[in-house]
Amino acid sequence: MQTGLEEQLGLYQKRIPIFTRSVKGRFRRFKTTVLLLAYAIYFLLPWLPWSRLDAPSQAVLFDLPGRRFLIFGLTVYPQDVVWLALLLFIAAILLFFVTGLVGRAFCGYFCFQTLWTDFFIWIEHKIQGERPARVRLYRQPWNREKLLKVGGTHALWVLASFWTGMTFVIYYAYAPQLVLDFFTGQAAAAAYITVSILTISTYAAAGLMREQICTYVCPYGRFQSVMYEPETLAVHYDARRGEGAHGRATVRAGRGIVVERRRAESAEPVAVDRRQASLSAGERALAERHEKGLGDCVDCGLCVQVCPTGIDIRDGLQYKCISCGLCIDACNTIMDSFGFPRGLIRYDSEKNLAAPEPTAPRVEWKRLKTIGYGAALILMSAYLAYSIGTRGSYDRAVNQIRQPLYVVLSNGDIRNRYQVRITNKAAQDQTYEISASGIPAGALDLGSFREITIKPGHSGLVQASVRLAPELAEHTHHFELLITPKGKPGEARSETVRFDSPKEAHD
């Protein structure tokens, strides 16, 4: 009997676990700062009090049942949906703009996937130890120690995920009350469902899937590469310097500069000339390597060990690189310890790296694409700021009733009817008066409502009709409808309204 001829090839690659080594440096400090800042805002903002007359005293509250977003002193109503559109547009353009300049900065420093993964790795590191300890733990069979450490890590992850979901939900209701209701089983079903989904997805994405989200799931990472240009700064390995003529090579222990450095350090306190001599030891060793045709890369592999997506940056720019800069920190640490110049891995542009005489890397913004994105960004931000800054205390909409467009009355007069909807966006009751100009006094009939009082956040509907003699109707195509908040003549707004008559309809 014949069985399988060969081992079957798997259709799916199994995840290769990544154990990142911690590293210190400029980029690590920046990432930590962003993380702390972002977490402080996200987790604390819903607890910030803000006194209001007619709503819960919460600084940021997305009040869905009340159909309004309360953001500090600003109340956003569904009518302001254009602000959301602008905000999304600005966010998109900002992403394009920044990516064109400094590559996937969003991915590396600001994306929530990066932030949460970073935080989860920090938890893992605190409980299970540094990279070698974690690798050992991973390889060893299940025992009490492994169970405690791995179990503890996952428990903390779930806890962090839960509080992430909980925090998301409390933006949508008065936070202290919702938390109380949540734990006493009295909150809305939507709250429990949302928290469960977010707990599971956060735990899965930041704890289990991690870099696979960036590699397989996320579309942004992929389409950002379209915005790269030769001038775009990105994390690059300077292959020309690192590889030399005969490639990279490790430094053998007991030889060369390591010995010399140790000797120099042991001679504390050192005289100034001795210190200079020790510094030049690195340069000397480098010159020695260059004579042999070796590159500057000592092949320590630290840049690979610190990488959260587990890639080797020395293979060149690649789609898995989220441009977090940790390999730069790692390489600089090693270069420092050998006394070699920093920047073997650095932010640089493809164009500069390929140039015969590379210059110091710098941000090149004088490109049509970048300037275009920048202009759009400034324009849209200015428009959003203007739109929010000049928002009225009320919204108005005048709709002509189109069924029928006009009515011929018994004496031959033409009547048009309108529905005026006023939404009070102020914090207190307000009375509005409606008047018209461009038509004779008395032509406007508002029924029983010459003025209407509307509660804050509510809308009022007024039926208006305009009656004109046939001769006048023939010449009247538009008139002005004026809405004046009582006691605030400065906020009066007029609306140009159409008037239809039979003659006009036949034109």
Next chain:
Amino acid sequence: MSEQKLQSQTVQTTGHAWDGDLQEYNNPLPVWWVYTFYVTVVFALVYWTIYPSWPFGKGWIGGLSNITYVNSNGETKTHSWNTRALLLEDMNRAAIAQKPYFDKVAAMSYAQVAKDPDMNGFILSAGKALFSDNCAPCHQAGGQGVVGFFPNLTDDDWLYGGSFDKIHETITGGRHGYMPTFSEVLSPEQIDQLANYVASLSGIGHDATRAAAGNALFHSETAACYYCHGADAKGRKEIGSANLTDNIWLWANVPAASSAEGKVAAIRSVIASGLNKGVMPAWAGRLSPEQIKVLTVYVHELGGGQ
């Protein structure tokens, strides 16, 4: 060929050989697919127990889930889950939510309803829904009617009166408009004279001599038009006869005719053939008193009633 060879080296076969060398590749389904399939099986079992699933005898297996709602009579009803019960639940929930408003309308006088901004908003939305469901098929969505068939409710002319009480009476009891056929009683010449007279009343181009003859005929016992339309031809609201002196036409499609002759001809045909089609059904049994009250205010506001 080389590709085939490569594949034969890497893919398992079922292990059986037919005719000496004929083998079948064994490509199992992906594991994720198989597990997803198991999950759907479990889902189906759960679904069957919760929701109606299998036909059984003359009915079906209802499933464990129920729908309970309180109907407008205050009775609690329970059905096994189905989309019709779901609709009933929705309708009854909406009816209960609207009830305070309808109760308020029932307790208020017409004048109070018309002056209350909250009630006014409710009338505009609930009235529009009621109007669209019940009245729009004839009177059209905006109440503009159809000339020659259904009265326009948005103008200021009311056959039977435009006060709240009269509109309420019209909706509750319905109306039946009637005008006798004059072609059997009068000669075509006489009908033409009458048509010219009616045209003259609203300032439409006409033959003055014929109109004068028509005037005499209108007030004579021969045609006896004034019986119903009144000596001043302004109609009588008690019987719903039309005002012939205004610019509003319901039966004779005067606005559609472009020439004066056409307009007179439209009037002539109505006089000749009479009318027996102005029927509005009574809504007393079909709508609740509160609904009729809401509709009354809504219609009143459509035409700026009297």
